[in-house]
Amino acid sequence: MSIYKRLVAALLLSVMAVSVQAETIRIAIGHQSMCTDTYTAGIVVKELKLLEKHLPTTGKYKNAKYDISWSDYSSGGPITNQMMANRLNFGVMGDYPLIVNGANFQKTDSIRTKYIAGTGYNLKGSGNAIVVPVASDIYQLEDLVGREVSVPVGSAAWGMLLKAMQDAEISSSQYVLKNQSPAVGAANIAAGRIDAHADFCPWSELMEFRGTARKIYDGSETGIPYLHGVVVRQDFLDKYPEVAVAFVKAIHEAGEWIREDPMRAVEKMEGWTGVEKEVLYIYFSEGGHLTLEPSIKDKWVDALKFNHGVLAKEMDIAPLDFDEWITEEYLIQAYKELGIDYLKLKESIVDPVEANVGRPMEIWHSRDGISTYETFPEFLSAIASFQDTGAKLNASYVYDKETGLKLFGKTAFFVKNSEGFTTFLRKPEADAYAAKTEGVVMDLNGAIETQRELLASVD
Amino acid sequence: MRAAYLDKAESNVDGSDVAGSMGKQKALGVGSIADGPLDPMAHRNSVLYKLAHLFGQLPIRAIAVGAISVTIGLFLWHWATLYKFNYFVNFEHVPAPLLVGDAFSRHFFDPAFHTHVLVSLRRIFFAYSIAVVLGIVIGLIVGRSRTARSAILPYIEIIRPIPAVAWIPLAILMWPTEEASIIYITLLGALFPIILNTVHGVEQTPEVLVRAAQSLGANRAQVFWHVVLPAAMPSIAAGLAIGMGISWFSLLAGEIISGQFGIGYFTWHAYSMINYTDIVVGMLVIGALGSLSTYLVRLITRPMLRWNRKLR
Missing domain, CATH: 4.10.270 (Myosin, subunit A)
Structure with a gap:
């Protein structure tokens, strides 16, 4: 063997040795920047580089290099497709797509996914909603008989719509259900081309905020929890369980970061996703729709089983072994390492109806930020005086008396009676309350005018 | 093929019997x-x-x-x-072919699947018919008139490369009904190959033939009808066949917004539910319908090309 050949051989060997040592671990995550509830396992973790912060660097990972990639999708289906092809190993999606994911993987001979953590939830199902064009004469579910309703079929909003119609005893033959992606549905609502559209977060609130739609039904009325979660390919988990633990820690930290300062968080998130901060505030503020907490509660498993039943009946989806699919292993390990009692966390549940009683109203001044008001006279007078000075207001927020949900002031129905003002999400409830208490139903501008008159008469 | 035809045509024109030559010209058209x-x-x-x-x-x-x-x-x-x-x-x-075959045979007897196919066929029929009329008319005008060409060509060149899916949001906004939006997106696919092939066909008309007809006293309309149109026919027919194929292509994009029916919708829906077998069923049905309808177009246009074949 010539010296030259020996040299080449030595070089090759050393290259191989190095490559064994410096193993590159590919972490490919599919997330959805147009689905608010996934942000704590998606865009926030990505932008704040929280995963990098928690990735293991000791033991067998001492020389590991991480190759992290984030891909953005508009629904869960394409993420599952990419995971099937092993181009993604993590997927973040809503409850119905999660089930489609788990069931389709269990249908294959060899590959599986595991549901390792949630991202956030709404106990009663808020986040999904049915909207109609602003000028529509539809005010309640019953008005949808004989009309066309679109929804992204197979999404959480679709499950909500079916349940809502079932609860209202409207059979599937009494309305026309059309399958429409969120963006197309929103465009149809804006053009007044469909009677109603059901969608998931943040689309309904986005349409409300942009002034194209009005909510007639909120998912909370179905009472089925609405959740999102993270699925991971099992072959990845078996090889790098510590990476999954790091991911759970990142989800937790993303939640903490938002809770710490919701205003800062929504402003940042607007920059990352293009969804208006005023809309995001409805979800992520104190009293917002979303509770950011990743534990997998027994109630969640029940909800997922219910969802699977709907999918099996309507879409012929494959069976799903929940015990095999759901694992709390990584959550437990992550919270152990963070020094937080997981079981205690798992047992705590936030119910917005109770949690939001007595929360103050808010006005978002475009320059001075959010200010809070305990009473309606204060709140309405403040808006009136802002209007007089020509100040620009980004949004105002009130709470629905029925569900405790945070609402945009401009879309709420105000009832004025002898005791003062009350706000409602929907017109029928507002009408009923007004009839009962001899009140008058009005919108935000009407309420402001009423308040002005009251002040003037006092003077 | 074209060269042979030109030779033949020119030898006709070269013939001393002018009246006979004119007779041949007419024969070409009829x-x-x-x-x-x-x-x-x-x-x-x-x-x-x-x-x-x-x-x-x-x-x-x-x-x-x-x-x-x-x-x-x-x-x-x-x-x-x-x-x-x-x-x-x-x-x-x-999915294995047997699985796909199994799914297909299940769908084959399913009335819902028939609806998907029939709705798509109807959309193709309307979109394609409009595209044929518009495409040939625009193509002939652009091919014959320099002014029209300068005025219309920029639109064609700019709009042509825009993929059908990109039109979805605007199509929804612009057209009064969903059906109209889908038909619009589908017809865009068919329109441009038809226009461009018609233009090409018109440009290929041998100027000698036109001049010959003119010298025999044919007016503009007669030249157009008896010389230009037949000469452009082979190219138009090719455009019609290509246009049919591409209209199926854009139909899938259009039917993403259909929300209920259509074979494109069927395939799209199967994708959102990660049902690979149905995706392949949808793909193959689109392929089969596409090639079948293209064959039909060829069959229909064949008689119009008879003069061309006989001169081959």
Whole structure:
């Protein structure tokens, strides 16, 4: 063997040795920047580089290099497709797509996914909603008989719509259900081309905020929890369980970061996703729709089983072994390492109806930020005086008396009676309350005018 | 083919008998050719020729080769899924042909599936019909008039490369109904190949023929009808066939917004539910319908090309 050949051989060997040592671990995550509830396992973790912060660097990972990639999708289906092809190993999606994911993987001979953590939830199902064009004469579910309703079929909003119609005893033959992606549905609502559209977060609130739609039904009325979660390919988990633990820690930290300062968080998130901060505030503020907490509660498993039943009946989806699919292993390990009692966390549940009683109203001044008001006279007078000075207001927020949900002031129905003002999400409830208490139903501008008159008469 | 035709045409024009030449021109348009001893194609009328021709028209050899090729393809597909072929291209989770066949036979008797197919066929019919009329008219105008060409060509060149899916949001906003939006997106696919091929065909009209017709006293309309249109016909027919294929192509994009029916919607919906078998069923049905309708277009346009074939 010539010296030259020996040299080449030595070089090759050393290259191989190095490559064994410096193993590159590919972490490919599919997330959805147009689905608010996934942000704590998606865009926030990505932008704040929280995963990098928690990735293991000791033991067998001492020389590991991480190759992290984030891909953005508009629904869960394409993420599952990419995971099937092993181009993604993590997927973040809503409850119905999660089930489609788990069931389709269990249908294959060899590959599986595991549901390792949630991202956030709404106990009663808020986040999904049915909207109609602003000028529509539809005010309640019953008005949808004989009309066309679109929804992204197979999404959480679709499950909500079916349940809502079932609860209202409207059979599937009494309305026309059309399958429409969120963006197309929103465009149809804006053009007044469909009677109603059901969608998931943040689309309904986005349409409300942009002034194209009005909510007639909120998912909370179905009472089925609405959740999102993270699925991971099992072959990845078996090889790098510590990476999954790091991911759970990142989800937790993303939640903490938002809770710490919701205003800062929504402003940042607007920059990352293009969804208006005023809309995001409805979800992520104190009293917002979303509770950011990743534990997998027994109630969640029940909800997922219910969802699977709907999918099996309507879409012929494959069976799903929940015990095999759901694992709390990584959550437990992550919270152990963070020094937080997981079981205690798992047992705590936030119910917005109770949690939001007595929360103050808010006005978002475009320059001075959010200010809070305990009473309606204060709140309405403040808006009136802002209007007089020509100040620009980004949004105002009130709470629905029925569900405790945070609402945009401009879309709420105000009832004025002898005791003062009350706000409602929907017109029928507002009408009923007004009839009962001899009140008058009005919108935000009407309420402001009423308040002005009251002040003037006092003077 | 075209060269032969040109030679023939020019030799006609070169002929000393001007009236005879004009007669030939007319024949080109009408598509019939005068019988007689001077006609070199006279033997085509013999019974023997017709029989031989009929037999020759049945492409037995082609059908056999095609069938064998498809069988091999199916077998390879079957084999690749059975042994989970995974070398650069991964067949591990691709549905096997038998599974797809099974799903197809299930859908075949399902009235809902029939609705999907019929709705798509109806959309193709409307979109394509509009595209044919618009495409040929615009193509002829652009081909014949320099001013029209300068005015219209920029639009064609800018709009043509825009993919059908990109039109979705605007199509929803602009058209009064969903059906109209889908038909619009579908017709865009068919329109441009038809226009461009028509323009091309018109440009190919030998100027000599036009001048000859003019010198025989034909007015603009007559030149157009008897010379330009027939000369452009082969190219137009090619455009029509290509346009049909592409309209199926854009139909899928259009039907993403259909929300209820259509074979494109069926395939799209199967994708959102990660139902790979149905996705393949949808793809193959679109492919089959597409090639079938293209064949139909060729069949319909064939008589219009008779003069061309006879001169071959």
